Amino acid sequence: MSFVFPPEAPVALPVVGSDAQFAVRRVYCVGRNYAAHAREMGFDPDREPPFFFCKPADAIVPVAYGETLALEYPSQTGNYHYEAELVVVIGKGGSDIGVDRALDHVWGYAVGLDMTRRDLQMKMREMGRPWEIGKAFDRSAPVGPIHPVEDVGHFAAGGIWLDVNGVTKQKSDVSHLIWSVAETIADLSKFFHLQPGDVIFTGTPEGVGAVNKGDTMTVGVDRLGELTVAVV
Incomplete structure (x- = not known):
């Protein structure tokens, strides 16, 4: 087979503890999946089922431990926001997956940032248009190394936090997810046939806000460590 242009790698x-790499297929994101964050965005979390949006795979930027991503x-x-997230990576495909079997499809977990042009997102929302x-946008999804599930287990609970210039801005626990990891996978698989290589951003807690050039963010999840990102 020949290509008009060489395909991108x-x-x-x-992957932590391995020379192997996890090839990303698709990136799914869950909107407003922490109650307090839904409220700060002006929504009632008790009335809304989970909803999803996507980022392109090449929006992901790997961030190594001990390094600062520029x-x-x-x-x-003019309103560039951080959103700290627990990231789930899928290792076994399926559709219409039951909640009781959903965690069997998880290969591992990572720390992630869903970076957002908040002013543009809000403008599109008000106009009833897509959020893309x-x-x-490019480089909107920094993600740390993946921890295999056999090393860290699953995340019914676990602290999640984000600091900007050493000041804590987000601090919550994965137990506060409105829709758990298993429920998220089960619901998402009703609409998409999940495949190995799929990545799911599970939502962000309250405390989202803007960063500017010169700011440094540190984001972490219990058992998964921290990653550092500097805005330049």
Whole structure:
């Protein structure tokens, strides 16, 4: 087979304790999956079922432990927001997956950031248009190394936090997810046939806010360590 242009290499995330790389297929994100965050965004979390949006695979930027990712402030925004997230990676495909079997499809977990052009997202929301320019732009998804599930277990609970310039901005627990990891996978698989290589951002807690050039973010999840990102 020949191609008009050489295909790009797959986006790959390192695996802790291994030389292997995890090739990313698709990136799914869960919207407003912590009650307090839903309220700060002006919504009632008790009335809304889970909803999903996507980022392109090449929005992911691997961030190694002990290194600081230099992340460029994106164009066309004056309100660039951080969102700390627990990231789930899928190792076994399926559709219409039952909640009782959903965790069997998880290969591992990582720390992630869903970076957002909040002003553009809000403008599109008000106009009833898709969010892509607010959510799916280049380098909008820094992700740390993947921890295999056999090493860290699953996450019914666990602290999640984000600091900006040493000041804590987000601090919560995965137990506060409105829809658990298993429930999220089960619901998502009703609409998409999940495949190995799929990545799921599970939502962010309250405390989202803007960063500017010169700011440094540190985001972490219990048992998964921290990653550091500097806005340049």
